[in-house]
Amino acid sequence: MAGRYHRRMELVVRGAELVWTGRRELAGAELLCRDGIVVAVGSGATSQPSLEGPAGREALDASGCVIVPGLVNAHHHLLQSAFRTLEGTRHVRMDRWLATMGGYYRRAGVDPDLAEAAAAVGVAEGLLAGVTTVADHHLTWPADQDPAELAAATIDAAERLGSRLVFVRGTAGDDPQAAASVESLVTRYGAGEPYGMLQIACGPAGVHSDGPETFAALAEVAVRHGLRRRTQANEQVDTERAAARWGRRPLDLLDEWGWLADDVTVAHLCEITDAERDLFAASGAHATHAPGCDVPMGWGVAEVGALLDAGVHVGLGTSGGGSNDAGNLLADARLALQVGGLTARPPTAREILAMATTGSAAGLGRPELGHLEEGAAADLCCFDVTGVADAGVGDPLAGLLWANPGRRPRHVVVAGRVVVRDGELQTAEAPVLAERLRSMVADRLGDSE
Numbered sequence: 001m002a003g004r005y006h007r008r009m010e011l012v013v014r015g016a017e018l019v020w021t022g023r024r025e026l027a028g029a030e031l032l033c034r035d036g037i038v039v040a041v042g043s044g045a046t047s048q049p050s051l052e053g054p055a056g057r058e059a060l061d062a063s064g065c066v067i068v069p070g071l072v073n074a075h076h077h078l079l080q081s082a083f084r085t086l087e088g089t090r091h092v093r094m095d096r097w098l099a100t101m102g103g104y105y106r107r108a109g110v111d112p113d114l115a116e117a118a119a120a121v122g123v124a125e126g127l128l129a130g131v132t133t134v135a136d137h138h139l140t141w142p143a144d145q146d147p148a149e150l151a152a153a154t155i156d157a158a159e160r161l162g163s164r165l166v167f168v169r170g171t172a173g174d175d176p177q178a179a180a181s182v183e184s185l186v187t188r189y190g191a192g193e194p195y196g197m198l199q200i201a202c203g204p205a206g207v208h209s210d211g212p213e214t215f216a217a218l219a220e221v222a223v224r225h226g227l228r229r230r231t232q233a234n235e236q237v238d239t240e241r242a243a244a245r246w247g248r249r250p251l252d253l254l255d256e257w258g259w260l261a262d263d264v265t266v267a268h269l270c271e272i273t274d275a276e277r278d279l280f281a282a283s284g285a286h287a288t289h290a291p292g293c294d295v296p297m298g299w300g301v302a303e304v305g306a307l308l309d310a311g312v313h314v315g316l317g318t319s320g321g322g323s324n325d326a327g328n329l330l331a332d333a334r335l336a337l338q339v340g341g342l343t344a345r346p347p348t349a350r351e352i353l354a355m356a357t358t359g360s361a362a363g364l365g366r367p368e369l370g371h372l373e374e375g376a377a378a379d380l381c382c383f384d385v386t387g388v389a390d391a392g393v394g395d396p397l398a399g400l401l402w403a404n405p406g407r408r409p410r411h412v413v414v415a416g417r418v419v420v421r422d423g424e425l426q427t428a429e430a431p432v433l434a435e436r437l438r439s440m441v442a443d444r445l446g447d448s449e
Helices: 078-082 092-108 111-130 147-161 178-189 210-226 236-246 250-256 274-283 289-295 302-310 329-340 349-363 395-403 430-448
Strands: 010-014 018-020 025-026 030-032 035-043 055-061 065-069 073-074 131-138 164-171 198-204 230-231 264-268 286-289 314-316 380-384 412-414 417-421
Touching: 018 395, 055 065, 055 210, 065 349, 065 395, 073 111, 073 264, 073 302, 073 314, 073 329, 073 349, 078 111, 078 131, 078 236, 078 430, 092 430, 111 147, 111 412, 111 430, 131 147, 131 230, 131 349, 131 412, 147 164, 147 178, 147 198, 164 178, 164 230, 178 198, 178 210, 198 210, 210 230, 210 250, 230 250, 236 250, 250 264, 250 274, 250 349, 264 430, 274 302, 286 349, 289 329, 302 349, 314 329, 314 349, 329 349, 329 395
Parallel strands: 010 055, 018 065, 073 131, 131 164, 164 198, 198 230, 230 264, 264 286, 286 314
Antiparallel strands: 010 030, 018 025, 030 035, 065 380, 380 412, 412 417
């Protein structure tokens, strides 16, 4: 897939109240993006000479907005966008939830059509909420389906909609074909490149579902191709099954199996001990906080402030629609702030915003994402802060989270391309995507929707 959009094109963004680059807060700053890359940010940045030749310069009005880097959803399960609020999936133990969701997958018949429709809705929902990169940990691989075609369905949907995608070839249940499937994906798409729109990664669901042989096989293929490794740990069922099967805690097993390292990102990390936090921090592994899944389901709470203080790079993810019915990362950032008040060291709004941008990007090994300094990928969101919900806000950057629940961006840019303008998706008809999935789910699940 192409790494950038609009070769020899420029985008200028003017009029913002504030630009937060991820490292600096610049009042009234302008942005100049060229060939999908930020080339200048600051006062008068867009007054630089335009490109010579046939290339054009597009202007984007950000009057009354706070501009932030495009949000990076570090942990999603896009397929679950087709399985939201289903009976028996709310406020239940995780082992029961897994069994119930498995039943719905079998009943619906997961195939490329369903995978594509669900991914298109999930990606569109993310873009409309300011998510410019999404990491999709795909764990469902029916035996009667071609894994390559299931993966292609999600990858193609993201490409059409103009979102960056990290496709994580996962496994839940010691899938013996997982490593070979990763190999085929790398052969077909490549591993990913700086500024690229697609990146391939791999990883088991966790020690609750996969054993050391599966972890070893995926680690070997990841090392061979320079892929990031992704897994999950310390949600309710993970700790219980690890204790029952291995007599150990999940992070001890991950450490023993070589899955605590600087190329690994571990999602959830609920209620880890002080010793586990120290072990994790020393390993250089990355973490992903997913409060929109873990908190309402009752599966645990991550002590994010303590992880940050220990030097852990922490990202933010929504997880999937089967446990978190929304793919709005900014809403989950607000929830992370609220839940943080119940932990020993509450995180700040700026720390949570950093998690949703630079923290998530670090876990993907993507230093060009999650910030807006010169040389960054031109992925950004413009949030209007002139409405009544923002009146009286003394700190507009913190107000992005504390004020105006359900906030949506006015504009969203990915790789220098405006994919959301004035709140409307530009790359597809959102109602058409929604109706297609709605009809498909109704046909396959009947009155279970």
